Amino acid sequence: MGQGLLQIGLTLCIVIAITPVLGRYIARVFLGERTILDRVMNPIERSVYVISGVRPKDEMTGWQYIRAILYTNLFMGILVYSLIYFQRLLPWNPNGLGVPSWDIVLHTVISFVTNTDQQHYAGETTLSYFSQVAALGFLMFTSAATGLAVGIAFIRGLTGRKLGNFYVDLTRGITRILLPISVIGAIALVLLGVPQTIGETLTITTLEGGTQYIARGPVASFEMIKMLGENGGGFFAANSAHPFENPNGLTNLIETIAMIAIPAAMIYTYGVFAKNIKQAWLLFWMVFIVFVILVWVAAGGELQGNPLVNGTLGIEQPNLEGKEVRFGWAETALWAVMTTATMCGAVNGMHDSLMPQGLFATLFNLFLQIIWGGQGTGTAYLFIYLILTVFLTGLMVGRTPEIFGRKIEKREIVLASLILLIHPIVVLIPSAIALAYPFSLSGISNPSFHGISQVVYEYASASANNGSGLEGLTDNSLWWNLSTSLSILTGRYVPIIAMLLLADSMSRKQTVPQTPGTLKTDSLIFTTVTAGIVLILGVLTFFPVLALGPIAEGFKLASGS
């Protein structure tokens, strides 16, 4: 137990330490200040702009930024769809993999374009190395950079700046942040034993004389951007539980840190943009505390173990079902909470085997979307909640609500409300439909309360652009592929559009100077109130499904039946 807590504690300490460093660096990149990579990257970026005809000085309005995102994403989606569809004709297909069905390709492409990376297929037996690395790997960079750009544009608008230029933000996000860190990380992973090869699947004769196929490929490069960009789509079906993706404790640590680094740092980046580091830290600690509580809930459940198993065997064991023994209960619980918190979606154990406490914590993250939250968008969601809190409670200081000196009026509330409304719509409604036809549609492997968790998790993961799954669902079916695609698309683009329009309208507002009569949003009391509003607006919506899912399952287990 002590060792497990030490592992969790050490990881969290590293997170706290790198947040200000990376946060400041991201801010410098997007504020256009000088950074260490200028000498290498400036010429590259300039040629990219020239080739693509982008005028980097052109500022975009809200709608221009939105259109730029939608068009590039659509273009990339069509491109990658074709690449996978014609993978048989393309290079790097040593295993000669054929054409997957149209709905699985569609779901996969939508899933990777949106930074969701929900996988209804097994990577090593469906996609060629080219499809994995060139097609999906490409989307892993661009989808992460898109999220980052949205977050930055949102912060710019909120702090009264122009939104910027999407193409520039996309490019700089890749060249200055995602690519350099991925290269360093991939090299480290290779050194620690992760394969990087385009050789075909090995066929081995085992000691017993049987034949074993060992899938491999250019894993290390894929792995790093998978974690850093909150993509989470594994090279292998087993994702980071696979020994080639995540061979040992050290790679696990690197991948964990890579997963949380950018979402945590973005809060600090906000602080630099707003010149209010104090508020950044307050928000950081607010999220951090909720995060630690959720880790504690999940890890506590795993440490306690399954009372039915322990009771039958007469032992005191942590829950090791669905875990890689090399990581154990602590690193798996931390990972599970973190991967749902950051919308990464990579897994290093079987989430279906988590104790109900773990299910509660992971679902909680997927419902809230702000306990760190997705790449870039998580911070934007956090500020949407902040805006709603100001609107609901700010009146109590005797002024109409204003945040950062800008009045919150009907337009902002309509947009923020839309963001608040969309998640329950695309999670609860399809879940209800799927559960109404448990056999024909949902294909639940584990009925009862757990079945509710399985279905709701799948849609929440889709809508929140997380991509992890409890698995256990027969999810490579037409129903699942199409319905989750719809949740993914709506859960990704509607909030992005609303966020950018909101940022745009905030940036155009005249600021009211701060006086002693103005509500200060960077105080401890206000941050506490924000946490309360987040819980009421974000969690109470999903309280019935939490009650009928993991909570009921937990009570059932505790009662020993």
Next chain:
Amino acid sequence: MRSPSRLPHETRDSRQRTPKTDMRGLYQRAIKESFVKLHPKIAVRNPVMFIVWVGTIVTFLVTLNPNLFGTVQANINQQRLLNGLITLILFFTVLFANFAEAVAEGRGKAQADSLKATRSDTIAWKVLPNGSLEKIGSTQLRRGDVIKVVANDMIPGDGEVIQGIGSVDESAITGESAPVLKQPGTDIASSVTGGTRLLSDELIIRITADPGQGFIDRMISLVEGAERSKTPNEIALTVLLAVLTQVFLIVVATMPSFVNYIANFISTAFGAEAANSLRAGASIAILISLLVALIPTTIGGLLSAIGIAGMDRVAQFNVIATSGRAVEACGDINSLVLDKTGTITFGNRMADEFIPVNSYTVEDVARIAKLASLFDETPEGKSIVKLAEKYKILADVNLNQAEGVEFSAKTRMSGTNLPNGKQVRKGAVDAIKGFIRSRGGSIPSDVDVAYERVSLLGGTPLAVCQDNEIFGVIYLKDIVKSGLRERFEQLRRMGVKTIMLTGDNHITASVIAQEAGVDDFIAEATPEDKIDVIRNEQSQGKLVAMTGDGTNDAPALAQANVGLAMNSGTQAAKEAANMVDLDSDPTKLIDLVTIGKQLLITRGALTTFSIANDIAKYFAILPTIFGAAGIGALNIMGLKSAQSAIISALIYNALIIPALIPLALQGVKFRSLTADQLLRRNIFIYGLGGIIAPFIAIKLIDVILPFS
């Protein structure tokens, strides 16, 4: 009537005009209105309560036929009773919300009636074509009427002088306390403004504008509230409340599928009875109950009452707002632009000191000054007599034998011809000098020293003389209203900056500014400067409030975010402003800021309270209706049963609306604290209180209810 003598430290309550309405009649009308408001066309304006109303109708239908939406497994009569109870409580919830709005509206109407009754009416003497005079109310004056005004009368309306010459006190409009000479012919000098006062002589005036009567009437109809439009903040809040309602609608609408799925499983694992109990928890009446408990009915039901009551509180101050938007804007004000005269200082200067010259003593000056003021009925004259009495000066003159010389615009002095033939005069220093020279007297050099001294202090010097000898100079001082310093200090704490505007010179202005404790001042300001000051503040993103009454204030009143016109002011000013003070007391602007803030705080407090309530309601209802799913342990309140829990939560939900009506109508008590202190205090009371209160109340109701 201008009443500059009103003191700002008078308590609010003493100034408030409490409507003497028949409270029983008010409530009876409100109860009747509550039913009228059930009409779908009216009900749909409030989306939150409309959902409750629709829910009531559905639960009524399932009371008539519990099997309407699928067969119910439970005892049909029990189910009918439960559904009936739910219907009844929901119906009352809607009625309570309607009642809150109706009471607020009723109070507004009563207020408007009392305003109409008490509105003061200036008297005017209309010159009839045959030359005779007719006494009529100023409200009956029409454009083109010719009237006669004599000294000390209020000029009843805007007009043009066609005959006579006289000095008019226009300090109400221009802020300049020196009287202005009015005579026919010239452009500016011939126009007079309603609400100004003729100080000397008499004038024949042709009225050029219909009086403010119709305008005030229009405003009163606004107070009555029939055509009230929602304020921007109210609209935004309504949007958010509607969205929260939709979110919970989705939550509740999807629940049957989840419950049914679990029930199917439970029926195989634990038997049909447990499954049926779970399904009963998702029956239509219970789902509607859960929905009504979760949607923000408390604030939804009280929102419009809070807005109407805010307008009403303003009206109780005898101020009429043209819109709720203006009242809301009062809370947001960053800068107050205040005229010095009448707002910060009393409109008239008071004698503060006698300065002897020419080797006379203070007592000598006091005696002459008093003699010269015996017949002077102006506040200045009275203040001279009062100050003289401090020196125990007795006016040993038989008043019947003395003769008063009135101030006129030509001579610019007034005084008394004493029985012994001596003439005492007081007046502007150069006018007195002329008086003395004309009688062959000499001017001692220390007169100019005294003159300089008074001017440097920001005062007005008046010389006093007897025949051809100057005795001294009276120091007339602007007196800052008491209590203003503290008010400005409070405003500063709330983040409101005060800017004083005056036509006085820089020295005078700075003296007064320092004494009153304003943050900033503009001296030698013309009316045009007002609008510049406002624009300048607004360009920094600030919201500005100002008062004004002159025609030349109209553009500034229109430019300001909150423009408070004096009822005594001109038509143009009142049209341009968004509020009119019927008492014409400019210091009320400060009170309006607090009323605006109070309105916003009340709205915010009840919103926070309403939303915080959801936690307890969830914990009351969910664990009991899903008890069969094994989550009974979440029933931390230990409620008796699902029925009891639902009825208790709904009763609480309904009763909290009438319980909060007094708070909604009176407003949260306002304290002049900083934003941080206010937030901490209100979050503690309405946020934390909103979480805890329903836990206690629902548990109590559950204990009292006779359910098993």
